[in-house]
Amino acid sequence: MPRPRIATIRDVAALAGVAVGTASKALNGQGSLRAETITRVRQAAEQLGFVANAAARSLQTRRTYTVGMITTDTIGRFSIPMLIGVEDALGAGRISVLLCDARDDPIRERHHLEVLLSRRVDGVIVTGRRAGTRPPIDAGPGVPVVYAFLASADPADCSVVPDEAGGAQAVLDHLATLGRRRIVHVTGPAHHHSARVRASVFPDTLYGAWSESWGRQAAAILLARGPDFDAVACGNDQIARGVTDALREAGRRIPHDVAVTGFDNWDVIAEASRPPLTSVDMDLAGLGRTAADLLLQAIAGNPATGTHTHPAHLVIRDSTVATSA
Amino acid sequence: MPRPRIATIRDVAALAGVAVGTASKALNGQGSLRAETITRVRQAAEQLGFVANAAARSLQTRRTYTVGMITTDTIGRFSIPMLIGVEDALGAGRISVLLCDARDDPIRERHHLEVLLSRRVDGVIVTGRRAGTRPPIDAGPGVPVVYAFLASADPADCSVVPDEAGGAQAVLDHLATLGRRRIVHVTGPAHHHSARVRASVFPDTLYGAWSESWGRQAAAILLARGPDFDAVACGNDQIARGVTDALREAGRRIPHDVAVTGFDNWDVIAEASRPPLTSVDMDLAGLGRTAADLLLQAIAGNPATGTHTHPAHLVIRDSTVATSA
DNA sequence: CTCCTCAAGGAAAACGGTTTCCTTGACGCT
DNA sequence: AGCGTCAAGGAAACCGTTTTCCTTGAGGAG
Structure with missing residues (x-):
């Protein structure tokens, strides 16, 4: 096969019967050309399926x-x-x-x-x-x-x-508005920057991992510690989901007995939780x-x-x- | 600021005291040059922080x-x-x-x-x-x-x-090896190609949605239909998770009473499930x-x-x- | 009828590389 | 001494655009 060489602006110019510079101007709307010339060049380009070579162009235009x-x-x-x-x-x-x-x-x-x-x-x-x-x-x-x-x-x-801190603050405000007073924060590893920033607004924080199983574990810890909490604000949605699952299975009603919040608003997790999670969307x-x-x-x-x-x-x-x- | 123009191969050639063609050859290891010349050019390039312009190069090399x-x-x-x-x-x-x-x-x-x-x-x-x-x-x-x-x-x-069909077949074989005989397939919408392909190997299929809540719903349907199933092969991990949650909460032991499988091997879901899901990894x-x-x-x-x-x-x-x- | 202006478009110089071809010495051989 | 060969590197063409500058002819003003 002769491989039909890809059309260049030279081909377009030749077909339209103009110089390459003129063809370039016609295609880019530069310089002063007769309308008839412009359409002639454009038609030629169309006919040849001409697409300008970006490399050549950028070489010139920087x-x-x-x-x-x-x-x-x-x-x-x-x-x-x-x-x-x-x-x-x-x-x-x-x-x-x-x-x-x-x-x-x-x-x-x-x-x-x-x-x-x-x-x-x-x-x-x-x-x-x-x-x-x-x-x-x-x-x-x-x-x-x-x-x-x-x-x-x-x-x-x-x-x-x-604004991770702002998001955490919004959670806190929201919970406060709902009348929750005993709020615990359950989040990821303490060495993780996001964990620390998000935790900064909460008075009481449990550090662990970013996983559901840590959420379940944390819920168990909280339940063992005593029933004196009415909200758990979590560092991400997975933790929150683990917390809700464990609390629900322990007979706590959400949100009636305990409100739970997530972070990240990862729909797959937040919406599949029972109940669906209030969460911070960044x-x-x-x-x-x-x-x-x-x-x-x-x-x-x-x-x-x-x-x-x-x-x-x-x-x-x-x-x-x-x-x- | 005079904006220190980015170095070109001409600058390199000048600094090394050779022609541009020679510089090009030295940098690309083409042609025959003295070792001393090559290192001289390379040093010059290094010194100027020269990085060849890809556009110019590709113009030539196509x-x-x-x-x-x-x-x-x-x-x-x-x-x-x-x-x-x-x-x-x-x-x-x-x-x-x-x-x-x-x-x-x-x-x-x-x-x-x-x-x-x-x-x-x-x-x-x-x-x-x-x-x-x-x-x-x-x-x-x-x-x-x-x-x-x-x-x-x-x-x-x-x-x-x-190989979606192959993956589904692997699930079926696995379950058969475990001695499961009454297998139900729960999957996504029937109009979805993947759902149909994955379902093709199973004798009994419930179509629905790709979600956990459909999984929970489907489990309820199965339980209502009667206890004569010992495995649920699901069309994706979310459905499988919904199924396991609902079955577990209904008192069925997994995998003892019912084996459950997922599809996609989406770690966040599969590993967080209780128990973690056997799943097909594509x-x-x-x-x-x-x-x-x-x-x-x-x-x-x-x-x-x-x-x-x-x-x-x-x-x-x-x-x-x-x-x- | 000149002269100027201006629109239209051609010619050619970039842009920054690669590659081909050519020139130049140095060397080995007879 | 004369010749061919070959390594080393220079000169220039080329890739496909854009842009600048120049030429040309037409029209308007004086």
């Missing part, structure tokens, strides 16, 4: 309309909503996303970064979990970076993080969108600095407020 | 070392492991992934495809869920496409799909790796055709075989 997204820990449940938000915000500007998974390996991260730089991405979004901050990456001059979810250790960098998609918007701003020459906090909100379900049904 | 990944339905739980597998297989070949989320919208899909073509990607991986097959995408000549998870409607295209990461490998083959000039089936395997936990503990 813009790639590409951003890199590096997830430092493995890409997982939290990255997805953010990714969707990022895609959403960037897609509108016809910008594509190069996804890199560094898997918590600095070597891999360095490698990915180098690839991104060689591709001359217009910007980089760095995301990840675990610790409270992370060492900034060195993208060199002229390549803006926005950190999402996990802030850069350099406060001058631009970061967007969820709006990760919105956070991703915000990060992408800030990156676009920076690319356009208006870099933002500092750590921005993205609001979380409470989603109220039956585990704190029984529906009249 | 390779972009980029593949596009289009998820037709929104990128979700199933895409992630595949994405990781793909990244894994491609990363070894220093190939980057452009991620596109078409959100089940043909217009969006067409748009993304056009972007990918303009970027002259070396190949495309298409993934998605829902139906059994999907209309092939038109990537034009010379751009290989591999369909992952969801096969192309054109049997001549290259697709990789999980090895999505492996599937993604296979798809990527096939794509690499195709890019190298050895395209594979037809629909390939990727084996699933059973992960056995306490919901069918109680541990001696």
Whole structure:
């Protein structure tokens, strides 16, 4: 097969009977051309199925309309909503996303970064979990970076993080409004940054693991400790689900006897619980969108600095407020 | 600030005192050069922090070392492991992934495809869920496409799909080996392709939804129908969890009285169940790796055709075989 | 009838690499 | 001494666009 070589702008120009420069102008609406010429060129392009070579274009324009997204820990449940938000915000500007998974390996991260730089991405979004901050990456001059979810250790960098403390406070306020006074917080490992931040607003905290079985265990501990609690605010939805299961099976009515709340608003867990869980939604998609918007701003020459906090909100379900049904 | 222009190969050549062509050869190990010259050039590159411009390079070599990944339905739980597998297989070949989320919208899909073509990607991986097959995408000549998870409607295209029927059969065999004879299958909506395929090996099926609450409902139905069942094979892990919860609460011992199995091996659900669920693992990461490998083959000039089936395997936990503990 | 202006479009220089082809010496052989 | 061979590296073409600058001819003003 002669492999029908992919059409270039030269082919288009030849077919339309103009010079390549003219064809380029016609396709991009630059310069001053007769309307008839423009349509002639456009038709020729259409006919040949011409699609401009992005590499050639970006060589000239020094813009790639590409951003890199590096997830430092493995890409997982939290990255997805953010990714969707990022895609959403960037897609509108016809910008594509190069996804890199560094898997918590600095070597891999360095490698990915180098690839991104060689591709001359217009910007980089760095995301990840675990610790409270992370060492900034060195993208060199002229390549803006926005950190999402996990802030850069350099406060001058631009970061967007969820308002975890605010979310926890919203839980506390909600429970207080419901008249709950004896509130216990059950959360993940004490060395985990999110656990500590979320716990900071609660007077009484049990640290453990991020799992349902720890939730069940914690409930047992609480029951053994005595019946003097009327609300359990949990560090994530899995713990909350474990707590509700164990309390329910011990005869406690939720929310009548004890109100329970989760964190993350992970629908699969929160909605399947009995009763469904009131939970904090960190709006990760919105956070991703915000990060992408800030990156676009920076690319356009208006870099933002500092750590921005993205609001979380409470989603109220039956585990704190029984529906009249 | 004078913005220290990013170094080009010309700068490197000048610093090393050679011609640009020579610099290129030194950096890529082409042509015949003295060892001393090569190190001199490499040092110059190092010193300037030179990173070759990928756009310029691909213009010449007609390779972009980029593949596009289009998820037709929104990128979700199933895409992630595949994405990781793909990244894994491609990363070894220093190939980057452009991620596109078409959100089940043909217009969006067409748009993304056009972007990918303009970027002259070396190949495309298409993934998605829902139906059994999907209309092939038109990537034009010379751009290989591999369909992952969801096969192309054109049997001549290259697709990789999980062996759902095989997984279901493995469940059936496992239960049979354990001596279970009265097996009921509880699964998702009948119009869902995966539900029907997985159900195909079972004699007795209840269709419903992919949720825990349907699982609980189904268990109630079974209990009402009579006690003549000794195993419930479920269409996914959520249903299985609902079933185990309801059966346990009704006093049935699992696995002693009734064995229960899930499907998908979604750790968060399967391991948190009481008891933990025996489940079918479709090895999505492996599937993604296979798809990527096939794509690499195709890019190298050895395209594979037809629909390939990727084996699933059973992960056995306490919901069918109680541990001696 | 000149001269100027201006719209329309062509020619060519970038952009930053890779690759082909050519030149130059040095060397070995007769 | 003359010739061919070969290693080393330079010069320039090329990849496919965009953009700048230049040319041309037509129309309007004086």
